[in-house]
Amino acid sequence: MVASVNPTVRRRRLGSELRKLREQKGMTAEEVAAKLLVSQSKISRLENGRRSISQRDVRDLCGVYGVEDTRIVESLMQMAKESRQQGWWHAFGDIPYSVYIGLETEAANLRVFEPQVVPGLLQTPDYATAMISGNLPEATTEQVEKRVSVRMRRQERITDESSPLRMWAVIDEAALCRKVGSDEIMHAQLLRLVEMSRLPHVTVQVLPFEAGAHPGLSGQFAVLEFTDTTDATVVYLEGVNSDLYLEKDTDVQAYSVMYEHLRAQALSAEQTRVFIEEAARRFA
Numbered sequence: 001m002v003a004s005v006n007p008t009v010r011r012r013r014l015g016s017e018l019r020k021l022r023e024q025k026g027m028t029a030e031e032v033a034a035k036l037l038v039s040q041s042k043i044s045r046l047e048n049g050r051r052s053i054s055q056r057d058v059r060d061l062c063g064v065y066g067v068e069d070t071r072i073v074e075s076l077m078q079m080a081k082e083s084r085q086q087g088w089w090h091a092f093g094d095i096p097y098s099v100y101i102g103l104e105t106e107a108a109n110l111r112v113f114e115p116q117v118v119p120g121l122l123q124t125p126d127y128a129t130a131m132i133s134g135n136l137p138e139a140t141t142e143q144v145e146k147r148v149s150v151r152m153r154r155q156e157r158i159t160d161e162s163s164p165l166r167m168w169a170v171i172d173e174a175a176l177c178r179k180v181g182s183d184e185i186m187h188a189q190l191l192r193l194v195e196m197s198r199l200p201h202v203t204v205q206v207l208p209f210e211a212g213a214h215p216g217l218s219g220q221f222a223v224l225e226f227t228d229t230t231d232a233t234v235v236y237l238e239g240v241n242s243d244l245y246l247e248k249d250t251d252v253q254a255y256s257v258m259y260e261h262l263r264a265q266a267l268s269a270e271q272t273r274v275f276i277e278e279a280a281r282r283f284a
Contacts, residue, residue: 008102010083012049013230017076018058019047021065035064048247055080092150097243100236104154109225110165111259113216115172117180118189120151121158122169122196122204127189128152130181158202168203170262172216176206176279183283190280194273205266206275214265215258223255 022032029047033040045051046061055077062073089101104110112119117131128148136144157165179186197204207214222236235246235255246252267275 006102006106007052007083007085007087008049008099009106009226009231010079010085011052012232013228014053014058014076014079014083015047015049016230016232017079018053018061021061021067022047025065027064032061032064036060052084053080054084088153089150092146095147095150097238099245100238100243101150101154103224103234103236103245104165105157106226106231107157107165107224108227109168111168111223111225112221113170113172113259113262114175114220115216116178116220117175118171118193119167119169121155121165121167122193122202123151124185124189124192125152126185127180130185134180158196158199164199164201166201168205168263170205170207170216170259170266173206173208173275176276179283187280187283190276190283194276194280197269197273197276203269204272204276205263205269206272207262207266208275211265215261221255221258223252223259 022029029043030040033043036043042051046053046057058076058080059073062076067073087098087102087105089095089098089105095101110121117123118127120128123131125148128151129144132144132147133139136147139147158167176190180189193204196202207216220238224234224236226233232247233252235252237244237246246255266272
């Protein structure tokens with residue numbers, strides 16, 4: 001379930017506030033770094049929320065920016081304290097995409113395009129195990145099990161009755177054809193996909209092969225939106241060794257437009273359920 005304090009989101013909000021203070025002061029990141037005798041990259045990482053920030057860092061930055069209101073300083077230092085707490089995902093050890101999990105845990109809406117596999121939040125445990133094992137052939141059984149456990153825990157956002165994640169998934173037909181695991185696993189997975197698509201807050205659309213070329217040919221992406229207006233919308237691009245998070249208005253707008261085109265070219269929600277049920281029968 002959603003944690004009362006989400007360290008990932010706290011870091012983003014704190015970084016945003018610190019960037020505003022710097023801009024109000026009319027200083028560049030390089031100038032701030034020079035005053036604090038640190039690297040410019042450190043200031044940038046603090047502002048974009050990719051690095052944890054200490055209360056001492058906040059105090060020093062407030063000093064540079066000339067913040068005299070003690071209430072503002074204390075509020076920012078409290079955010080810094082909360083940003084160093086651990087989210088539920090830290091209990092599973094080192095998770096390479098922990099930043100994304102933190103964002104997903106707090107998100108109100110998620111739009112995802114998957115060209116190869118069923119989206120993680122809609123996967124069955126058996127499908128997830130087979131997919132992760134195939135994707136990471138050198139991973140140990142323990143490492144695979146840990147990733148599957150994290151994925152199942154993430155799915156609690158979908159079933160959370162008090163504050164469910166609103167999810168819209170466009171899935172390429174290739175994901176329905178690619179046999180991940182056994183026929184039995186695929187059959188169960190596709191039926192699960194139909195079941196999940198009937199939830200009022202989950203929409204699934206299949207992009208059929210006959211749609212031809214489309215804006216999603218460059219690969220998978222996800223768009224996360226938040227209830228709090230101070231949290232900028234994030235576009236997430238998953239990589240092999242590193243992930244990319246885009247927050248600039250121009251980037252978010254570009255991917256949002258891409259997604260609208262994908263939804264327009266995909267089958268309707270009702271057509272999609274019929275299409276997936278037919279695909280499931282091929283694995284029965």
